[in-house]
Amino acid sequence: MVSSRSGSCEGIRSLGNWKIGLLFSETGVTSIIEKSQLNGALLAIDQINENGGVLGHKIEPVRYDPGSVDQKYGELSEKLITEHKVKIIFGCYTSSSRKEVLPIIERRNALFFYPTLYEGFEYSSNVIYGGACPNQNSVPLGNYLMENYGKRLFFVGSDYIYPRESNRVMRNVVRQAGGEVLGEVYFDLEAKEIDFAAVTKEINRLKPDAIFSTVVGQSCIEFYKAYLAASGDGTTCPIASLTTNEGEIAAIGPEASAGHITAAPYFRSIESSANQKFLEAYAKKFGTTVDVTSGCETAYSQVHIFARALEETGEIDTDKLREALLGTSYDAPQGQIKIDPDNNHTYLQSRIAKVDAYGEFIIQSQVRRAIKPDPYLVFPTIYDLSFRSLDVAGGVRLDE
The missing domain is CATH 3.40.50.2300 (Response regulator)
Known part of the structure; x- marks a missing residue:
């Protein structure tokens, strides 16, 4: 089921909001990590919307819980794209779940933000890799x-x-x-x-x-x-x-x-003003910072980077957004990061x-x-x- 907090699809369409998909497990064996990634993404969405959204329109998440089951990530990514007309998805923790999503994203020419470290040795023009590689x-x-x-x-x-x-x-x-x-x-x-x-x-x-x-x-x-x-x-x-x-x-x-x-x-x-602001905002929204992780910070930063690219393109078009994203820098809580135009991965x-x-x-x-x-x-x-x-x-x- 789509979370009730995501709102109805009709409402999203009639309000002219920017729809994105969130595909993080809130139940199952990897939920302890993925819930923090979900929270990071939701915090960034709140901050963007509180500042007027992107070009006057709010970002509206359509949210699914795959339950830490690899096959579900693929099924739900297909559902997000075909039923909800979502072209931008943030999600996944394990590489096996990412591998389920990857062929669907590529076949549908959608854009997938992966906020997790991984084993490397992969490239897709439809993925923005936000976590550390080897x-x-x-x-x-x-x-x-x-x-x-x-x-x-x-x-x-x-x-x-x-x-x-x-x-x-x-x-x-x-x-x-x-x-x-x-x-x-x-x-x-x-x-x-x-x-x-x-x-x-x-x-x-x-x-x-x-x-x-x-x-x-x-x-x-x-x-x-x-x-x-x-x-x-x-x-x-x-x-x-x-x-x-x-x-x-x-x-x-x-x-x-x-x-x-x-x-x-x-x-x-990390002792920095950027991290302190991030932690204060997180605590205000979720009541604690005990679950703030590197994956949480990455999901947070990727949503903000996406919003900047969307402001530049003015439309959710995979090819135009990719062009705007590559080479983009952002002052994240960890310090300055940049999406490498050579390989879609991130300077970290x-x-x-x-x-x-x-x-x-x-x-x-x-x-x-x-x-x-x-x-x-x-x-x-x-x-x-x-x-x-x-x-x-x-x-x-x-x-x-």
Whole structure:
């Protein structure tokens, strides 16, 4: 069902509003992340509409809940386009759900904003990729771990496209640095704490220097709790992730999350006026900032970037909007970002943070400028070298 908060299609049409689709799961195993992305998009829509909309017309969301079921994302994207005449869709968290939407978006020549980090090695002229790709998160995290903890890593992931491909990239980073992957194990998205008992026992036996986790959703929470139960210590052998965010850390709890590490473009703890304004607006609308995540910030920023392009084109036309979007910069809560005209991905900040005893991410290292996306890792050796010292190298000026 379309959320009642989206309004009727007749009302949207008669008011002359700009219709967009929101395709985020509010139920199911990935809802803990996708609800924060939905909230980020809704906040941006509210801000735009409160300022008069775009060219005097409000943005009106048509909203569906796929329930964290991959097939539903494809079915509902088709429904948004054919029944609701929506040509712009924001949505998806997992790569498997994105893969369901992609052929429909391309066949219908719609425009899809994907606000999530992913494994890279993809390009579509119908997608604006807003999350980090491997050179912006996997490479710096791998180098950070090997420089600060050691070169013996153990991989634990959820069993779908993103974790397997992300581990492939990380394995290459580790091997290029002379490191070793001691083990690689995958689990169902609905895995419980007890399901991780055997792998935590194996980790204790092998004693790696760090664990690289691509476990996502509710099972991520279960894994961290299982690691603590097995006497896993984040201060000596941390779980390092690209996906574990503030919302999940809140659910995991400080005791089980302290010392563990995440690499992302954005953390709620960033001290800047832009982030402070974002958090204040979010708290005013939703009553808390506990679930603000990098994916939430990306969805928020992508809606604002879309609105700017729409103001320039004056119409929802995929080809015209794409032309207006490519090369566009935006002062996001994470810092300045830009859509790369070379590949539809986004120049992003790169940060590595560690969870403190109170369950808050404390930034340990960051680049000085947004990094040009390299989704196909065309220059892996260059990036390996440039991230040796994250606070002084590895960034690319937005005007380069």
